[in-house]
Amino acid sequence: xxxxxxxxxxxxxxxxxxxxxxxxxxxxxxxxxxxxxxxxxxxxxxxxxxxxxxxxxxxxxxxxxxxxxxxxxxxxxxxxxxxxxxxxxxxxxxxxxxxxxxxxxxxxxxxxxxxxxxxxxxxxxxxxxxxxxxxxxxxxxxxxxxxxxxxxxxxxxxxxxxxxxxxxxxxxxxxxxxxxxxxxxxx
Amino acid sequence: xxxxxxxxxxxxxxxxxxxxxxxxxxxxxxxxxxxxxxxxxxxxxxxxxxxxxxxxxxxxxxxxxxxxxxxxxxxxxxxxxxxxxxxxxxxxxxxxxxxxxxxxxxxxxxxxxxxxxxxxxxxxxxxxxxxxxxxxxxxxxxxxxxxxxxxxxxxxxxxxxxxxxxxxxxxxxxxxxxxxxxxxxxxxxxxxxxxxxxxxxxxxxxxx
Numbered sequence: 001x002x003x004x005x006x007x008x009x010x011x012x013x014x015x016x017x018x019x020x021x022x023x024x025x026x027x028x029x030x031x032x033x034x035x036x037x038x039x040x041x042x043x044x045x046x047x048x049x050x051x052x053x054x055x056x057x058x059x060x061x062x063x064x065x066x067x068x069x070x071x072x073x074x075x076x077x078x079x080x081x082x083x084x085x086x087x088x089x090x091x092x093x094x095x096x097x098x099x100x101x102x103x104x105x106x107x108x109x110x111x112x113x114x115x116x117x118x119x120x121x122x123x124x125x126x127x128x129x130x131x132x133x134x135x136x137x138x139x140x141x142x143x144x145x146x147x148x149x150x151x152x153x154x155x156x157x158x159x160x161x162x163x164x165x166x167x168x169x170x171x172x173x174x175x176x177x178x179x180x181x182x183x184x185x186x187x
Numbered sequence: 188x189x190x191x192x193x194x195x196x197x198x199x200x201x202x203x204x205x206x207x208x209x210x211x212x213x214x215x216x217x218x219x220x221x222x223x224x225x226x227x228x229x230x231x232x233x234x235x236x237x238x239x240x241x242x243x244x245x246x247x248x249x250x251x252x253x254x255x256x257x258x259x260x261x262x263x264x265x266x267x268x269x270x271x272x273x274x275x276x277x278x279x280x281x282x283x284x285x286x287x288x289x290x291x292x293x294x295x296x297x298x299x300x301x302x303x304x305x306x307x308x309x310x311x312x313x314x315x316x317x318x319x320x321x322x323x324x325x326x327x328x329x330x331x332x333x334x335x336x337x338x339x340x341x342x343x344x345x346x347x348x349x350x351x352x353x354x355x356x357x358x359x360x361x362x363x364x365x366x367x368x369x370x371x372x373x374x375x376x377x378x379x380x381x382x383x384x385x386x387x388x389x390x391x392x393x394x395x
Contacts, residue, residue: 032246045291061244067251069238069240070366071368
């Protein structure tokens, strides 16, 4: 009986541990997409388009442009670090930049490709934070991100359509900062 | 050996020819004087716009389509209908912005929008040709006149590397504007169905 329970618990753990690889993919390796984007930063909204490329080596290239095509932000996530290629003054302050770049990794669930990511089944650990994923019909529908003080600090939500994600958003609790993305291809 | 040389010449000849296509012209020459005089006499202009934004790392381009309507002095409606509804309304000194049906406050983005306004208006009415904030090079390929502008000021350089404006030689019609970002990404704006000096409804500039 004990052996049976041990095998069963090991099996259950291994099934849960595989979850990020199988069900959490937002933008798969080798894929790229353009999103209509709204950044709400401390009360002012910046709208435009977010172009994202997930390279096969897990490098993430991100560019945010205005509707007129001006480059507002260009960054690259490589070997666990962000490289700022270009950022307008409004987006280059340390606090805003760090918050925004972490949010981008959270939105695209790119943390799962990071070495520091740990999967404990019902919760994940990454970047000294606890992530609580919620799945609907086997697909990731939201992730609550809990910081060091054990308060919910931000929430990522995925609105899903029939065959794709219709909207990705991240909202900070108690701080006026949010990002909302809608893929353009569905239109 | 001779065959290989002939082959390379055959391959390189069209490239050499296309590089020869654009010839620099004098700012005070008759071609530019004609263009400036036509643009000076233009009271209004309207047409369709197709904006293509290339990203250095993406295979897809971002294509936006819409219309533009301009009336002297400094009245412009620049409207994208796809993929998002986005309107810039310039009525002399005022500038308003609407996105997806909602008017936006552009606090913090003022500098960028001011530059956008100056560039768009300057390209349409030709005033950018004599803007002292840019180094200009004029050229022609026989059918079109091209103005290449590079900003002189540091704050402009951070925002844009180069602007290429193309007018059709015949009729001085605006054909294309290419904006090159400091990161070398390019945005092409193609103009079509352009009509000048038509009656324009003033309400188009008054409200969204």
